[in-house]
Amino acid sequence: MRKDTALITGASSGIGEVLAKNFALGGYNLVLVARNKNKLEALAQQLEADTKAKVLVEPADLSSSDAAEKLASKLSQQGIDIDILVNCAGVLEHGLYVDLTAKSHQGLIDLNVSGLTNMLSQFIPPMVARGNGRILNVASISAFQPVPSLATYAATKAYVLSLSESLAEELKDTGVTMTVLCPGITATNMVERAQQESSGLKIPDFIVGDVEEVAADGYRACIKGETICVPGVVNLAATVLGRATPKWLLRRISGVVGRYTLK
Numbered sequence: 001m002r003k004d005t006a007l008i009t010g011a012s013s014g015i016g017e018v019l020a021k022n023f024a025l026g027g028y029n030l031v032l033v034a035r036n037k038n039k040l041e042a043l044a045q046q047l048e049a050d051t052k053a054k055v056l057v058e059p060a061d062l063s064s065s066d067a068a069e070k071l072a073s074k075l076s077q078q079g080i081d082i083d084i085l086v087n088c089a090g091v092l093e094h095g096l097y098v099d100l101t102a103k104s105h106q107g108l109i110d111l112n113v114s115g116l117t118n119m120l121s122q123f124i125p126p127m128v129a130r131g132n133g134r135i136l137n138v139a140s141i142s143a144f145q146p147v148p149s150l151a152t153y154a155a156t157k158a159y160v161l162s163l164s165e166s167l168a169e170e171l172k173d174t175g176v177t178m179t180v181l182c183p184g185i186t187a188t189n190m191v192e193r194a195q196q197e198s199s200g201l202k203i204p205d206f207i208v209g210d211v212e213e214v215a216a217d218g219y220r221a222c223i224k225g226e227t228i229c230v231p232g233v234v235n236l237a238a239t240v241l242g243r244a245t246p247k248w249l250l251r252r253i254s255g256v257v258g259r260y261t262l263k
């Protein structure tokens with residue numbers, strides 16, 4: 001029987017869209033959030049037709065400081081409890097720090113850091129009060145080391161990883177689990193856009209992951225309540241090696257890779 005509701009941000013495309021499909025197939029009702037209302041409505045229609053999920057569309061720009069609070073209050077007025085929160089909305093800017101504008105650095109922080117934190121502030125307390133809930137934050141393997149050419153983006157994802165690991169411990173014994181999904185490069189609009197905007201960006205095909213596999217791994221880890229999920233053997237090996245490598249050496253290696261992507 002369907003009764004729990006999963007709220008998924010960034011559901012209008014890429015990893016978030018496929019996560020929405022996974023949760024609908026897994027028996028959850030959905031609240032879909034992103035800015036593009038038309039795409040969300042098309043997905044909602046498709047998921048309602050293909051599964052038995054009830055799907056609510058709530059368009060929002062989560063980089064606005066009051067967006068999460070407005071969304072939480074709207075859902076609460078409708079009597080909708082959020083049992084699973086998936087924070088997948090995110091933006092990426094590729095290039096040298098000095099070549100990106102102050103506005104684009106701020107845009108990364110407003111959505112990837114502040115938007116995600118505001119969603120957690122609104123939705124964790126009711127989960128703790130009910131003694132039940134699951135959270136899936138989407139970070140990146142760029143969270144594990146410095147990434148020249150993606151400096152601010154990687155820093156925002158390091159924030160998401162650190163926050164999620166701390167909260168996983170804080171939330172122990174509350175009935176609320178915290179999972180952080182750390183995908184490697186995945187074939188979505190985000191990567192396509194970065195390649196179009198940064199004509200020199202070179203990504204070897206063998207490291208580009210499949211969006212269906214990434215989302216399926218994230219869904220499984222969230223349902224099991226695992227803390228860190230790194231999809232793909234190559235990515236997992238890179239994060240394990242990265243954590244075991246001295247910081248100075250990791251910086252040098254990241255510098256070489258970062259410069260290569262900008263040539």
Ligand SMILES: NC(=O)c1ccc[n+]([C@@H]2O[C@H](COP(=O)([O-])OP(=O)(O)OC[C@H]3O[C@@H](n4cnc5c(N)ncnc54)[C@H](OP(=O)(O)O)[C@@H]3O)[C@@H](O)[C@H]2O)c1
Nearest residue numbers: 010012013014015034035036062089090140185186188190
């Ligand atoms: N693709 C990769 O290689 C990769 C690797 C590691 C981690 N990730 C992370 O995975 C997540 C999903 O990325 P993706 O690859 O699936 O990219 P994507 O296809 O570009 O999806 C990004 C999603 O975020 C939403 N979004 C963007 N700005 C927003 C805003 N201001 N308010 C609300 N929603 C907003 C977009 O919807 P609207 O435009 O409709 O708002 C879209 O649904 C991101 O957090 C990204 O950092 C991606």
